[in-house]
Amino acid sequence: MVFSDRALEFLAADDQGTYDHLMPHMEAWPDIKIVHRDEHIPIDGTGFAAIGRLQLLMLLQERARDLGVEIAFEHAIASPDEFADADLVVGADGVNSVLRRGHEKDFGTTVGQLDNRFVWYGTGQVFDCLTLTFRENADGVFCAHHYRYSPTMSTFLVECDAPTWRRAGFEAMDDAATRAYCETVFAPDLDGHALVSNKSVWRNFPLIWNDRWSAGNRVLMGDALRTAHFSIGSGTRLAMEDAIALHRALGEVGGDVSAAFARYEEIRRPPV
Numbered sequence: 001m002v003f004s005d006r007a008l009e010f011l012a013a014d015d016q017g018t019y020d021h022l023m024p025h026m027e028a029w030p031d032i033k034i035v036h037r038d039e040h041i042p043i044d045g046t047g048f049a050a051i052g053r054l055q056l057l058m059l060l061q062e063r064a065r066d067l068g069v070e071i072a073f074e075h076a077i078a079s080p081d082e083f084a085d086a087d088l089v090v091g092a093d094g095v096n097s098v099l100r101r102g103h104e105k106d107f108g109t110t111v112g113q114l115d116n117r118f119v120w121y122g123t124g125q126v127f128d129c130l131t132l133t134f135r136e137n138a139d140g141v142f143c144a145h146h147y148r149y150s151p152t153m154s155t156f157l158v159e160c161d162a163p164t165w166r167r168a169g170f171e172a173m174d175d176a177a178t179r180a181y182c183e184t185v186f187a188p189d190l191d192g193h194a195l196v197s198n199k200s201v202w203r204n205f206p207l208i209w210n211d212r213w214s215a216g217n218r219v220l221m222g223d224a225l226r227t228a229h230f231s232i233g234s235g236t237r238l239a240m241e242d243a244i245a246l247h248r249a250l251g252e253v254g255g256d257v258s259a260a261f262a263r264y265e266e267i268r269r270p271p272v
């Protein structure tokens with residue numbers, strides 16, 4: 001996961017404890033870079049920090065437990081009706097949110113997807129900063145978003161448009177053939193390192209939008225509410241900011257759930 005510098009400053013201002021808990025584990029760099037036609041172009045003033053997704057989840061779980069949150073695992077919520085007795089139900093259950101799907105009309109949900117295809121790998125090649133690399137072959141143009149998330153590993157996300165994806169013949173390729181193809185395209189950048197698969201399949205980015213953010217005592221946040229493209233490295237930041245804003249709104253209105261939802265939207269709609 002990458003976070004822009006600004007996002008972590010925001011976390012420091014609102015939740016110093018979580019900021020202090022995460023910060024020592026982040027990889028950070030002051031610049032980003034674009035590689036185009038073999039030219040390496042640094043762009044300064046755009047600091048980023050990164051951390052492996054699993055490590056971030058572990059650290060957040062530790063922090064939640066320290067604050068007295070009871071975490072339940074291995075229980076898939078089948079329907080929002082499981083919470084019929086609750087005062088407040090927060091749908092923070094991601095892109096395929098059960099809460100949102102249970103109330104699509106009330107939320108005014110729109111679901112779509114972008115045309116480009118992307119596949120998400122790791123690699124042992126350690127990059128010095130967040131980099132957007134463009135490479136071209138007879139099938140078309142490929143773009144890789146890559147950055148290190150630990151001292152020994154980097155994320156390597158490959159993206160291309162739909163016609164390029166078809167010409168390359170990915171539909172008929174298995175995991176090993178797909179990796180081999182991408183390793184050839186990005187050979188100058190991988191410097192002999194392999195791509196590492198983790199259930200890596202080509203996907204289309206889902207677009208989620210909701211006209212209304214709450215329905216009765218139910219409210220959405222994070223990807224359940226709206227997705228943010230991975231290229232801006234902000235989905236997790238937006239989800240955390242949503243949670244902070246809802247918490248603040250509930251504090252301000254003293255437990256009146258509909259007033260809190262109105263305040264939550266007032267705080268969050270402009271930045272979203």
Ligand SMILES: Cc1cc2nc3c(=O)[nH]c(=O)nc-3n(C[C@H](O)[C@H](O)[C@H](O)COP(=O)(O)OP(=O)(O)OC[C@H]3O[C@@H](n4cnc5c(N)ncnc54)[C@H](O)[C@@H]3O)c2cc1C
Binds near residue numbers: 092096157233
């Ligand atoms: C390829 C890619 C790269 C990305 N890179 C970045 C990045 O670099 N930086 C960044 O900030 N963001 C990135 N994002 C976006 C980021 O992953 C999401 O925006 C973020 O995880 C949203 O957080 P969330 O808590 O809303 O949802 P999620 O992280 O999806 O969490 C939802 C949780 O709900 C649980 N859940 C779902 N359904 C049920 C159910 N029925 N019952 C019980 N539990 C359930 C899930 O198990 C999960 O724990 C990326 C996304 C993609 C696809």
